[in-house]
Each structure stands twice: as structure tokens, then as C-alpha cells.
Amino acid sequence: xxxxxxxxxxxxxxxxxxxxxxxxxxxxxxxxxxxxxxxxxxxxxxxxxxxxxxxxxxxxxxxxxxxxxxxxxxxxxxxxxxxxxxxxxxxxxxxxxxxxxxxxxxxxxxxxxxxxxxxxxxxxxxxxxxxxxxxxxxxxxxxxx
Numbered sequence: 523x524x525x526x527x528x529x530x531x532x533x534x535x536x537x538x539x540x541x542x543x544x545x546x547x548x549x550x551x552x553x554x555x556x557x558x559x560x561x562x563x564x565x566x567x568x569x570x571x572x573x574x575x576x577x578x579x580x581x582x583x584x585x586x587x588x589x590x591x592x593x594x595x596x597x598x599x600x601x602x603x604x605x606x607x608x609x610x611x612x613x614x615x616x617x618x619x620x621x622x623x624x625x626x627x628x629x630x631x632x633x634x635x636x637x638x639x640x641x642x643x644x645x646x647x648x649x650x651x652x653x654x655x656x657x658x659x660x661x662x663x664x665x666x667x
Contacts, residue, residue, distance in 0.1 A: 546572050550582045557589050565589050580610035584619075591619060596626050614644035618653065634660045 538548035549572035556565035566589055572582040587602030600623045607616045621636035637657050641650060 544575050546576050546579050546582065549575070550579060550585055553582070553585050553589075557585060557592070560592075562589050562593055578609055580606045580613065580616075583609065584613070584616055587619065591623065596623055599623050600627070612643060614640050614647055617643065618647075618649060621653075630660050630663065634664070 553569040584606035590599035617640040621633040624633035
């Protein structure tokens with residue numbers, strides 16, 4: 523996966539799941555491979571299977587939230603991302619996605635809180651510059667109300 527060799531990664535994760543059908547991390551990783559390939563139905567099925575085995579897998583909840591986000595189902599995306607943050611509050615990307623969900627839902631004050639948490643957790647993160655610009659804009663809009 524780290525080399526973006528999705529077909530090889532898919533084969534490896536399928537083999538791991540064949541060996542151990544209850545391997546949560548392998549199921550979640552296979553779901554991520556399918557997500558990246560935009561095979562959303564397959565990804566959703568695999569991740570729901572992982573969550574039936576362990577509802578406390580923050581990775582499975584987060585990846586399923588990302589799938590719903592990409593499918594533009596904000597309510598379901600919010601549900602799974604919120605659960606992933608509940609389980610693992612120190613994962614910056616969860617807060618970034620939560621902020622995006624709140625923005626799309628028309629809740630900029632909630633989004634601001636999540637974006638600020640992302641910046642606190644990942645001040646030099648991949649999206650920190652864009653997020654900081656957005657935070658500044660949201661704060662300016664709050665002051666002008």
C-alpha cells in the first residue's frame with residue numbers, strides 16, 4: 523500500500539483474510555484498497571464485516587466514514603467519523619474530516635473546533651496550511667457576525 527501498488531496490496535490482504543477471516547487489520551486494509559480504487563460497495567461490505575467483528579476498530583470506522591464522505595452521504599460519514607474520533611481522539615485526520623463534514627452540513631462553528639484540533643495535533647501536517655487559511659477565514663466570519 524505504501525508504494526501505491528494497489529493490485530498487489532489487494533492480493534496480499536485477500537490472502538491474509540483467507541488465512542484468518544477475523545483479521546481486523548487485514549479486512550480494514552482491504553477496505554482501504556477498495557476505497558482508493560473507488561470500489562465503494564466492496565469496501566463498504568468488507569468494512570462492515572470488520573466492524574461486526576470489532577465495533578471498536580477506529581480504523582474501520584474512519585475508513586467507512588471516508589467512503590460515505592466520498593459518496594456524499596454526510597449523515598453516515600459523520601456517524602462513522604465521530605465514532606472513530608471517540609475511539610482514537612488523537613488522530614488528526616479524523617478531526618480534519620469531521621471539520622469538512624460540519625462545513626458541508628452548514629455548521630461552520632463546529633467545523634472550526636475540529637479544524638483547530640487538527641492543527642493542534644498536526645501543526646505541520648499535509649493539510650495544515652490550507653486548514654490554517656480556512657480557520658482564519660472562519661474566525662474572521664465569526665467576528666463579523
